[in-house]
Amino acid sequence: MSQIDVTPTVLGLLNFDYQSKFYGQDVLKPDYKPRVLIATYQDLGLIKDNVLTIISLKQKVKQFQLTLKPNQKVSSDFQIFYDQILLTKERTDLVHETIAYFETASYMLKGKKDQKID
Numbered sequence: 001m002s003q004i005d006v007t008p009t010v011l012g013l014l015n016f017d018y019q020s021k022f023y024g025q026d027v028l029k030p031d032y033k034p035r036v037l038i039a040t041y042q043d044l045g046l047i048k049d050n051v052l053t054i055i056s057l058k059q060k061v062k063q064f065q066l067t068l069k070p071n072q073k074v075s076s077d078f079q080i081f082y083d084q085i086l087l088t089k090e091r092t093d094l095v096h097e098t099i100a101y102f103e104t105a106s107y108m109l110k111g112k113k114d115q116k117i118d
Contacts (some may be wrong), residue, residue: 046098053094063087
């Protein structure tokens with residue numbers, strides 16, 4: 001889950017009936033599809049299907065297979081460390097999905113489309 005999922009999840013816990021253009025999802029709903037959106041000042045990323053896709057300036061793309069590194073001292077619910085292995089074959093579906101998330105957000109913010117519900 002990402003921080004963008006917090007508000008929809010809290011509103012879901014409160015049983016609020018609402019319309020929104022949130023990118024986030026209620027992570028407690030049965031139809032929740034796990035994914036994480038991340039960003040730094042230069043890179044944008046998506047974690048989905050245990051693959052980290054990073055898109056950077058000048059159309060650079062890197063993808064890593066994420067494999068959990070179990071720590072016996074930590075409960076299974078709180079495992080957070082992963083090995084990252086560079087993919088040799090690009091998952092273009094995830095590259096396109098990553099670009100789509102961030103291009104759509106940019107479009108909505110530039111056009112102030114996020115401020116009114118149709």
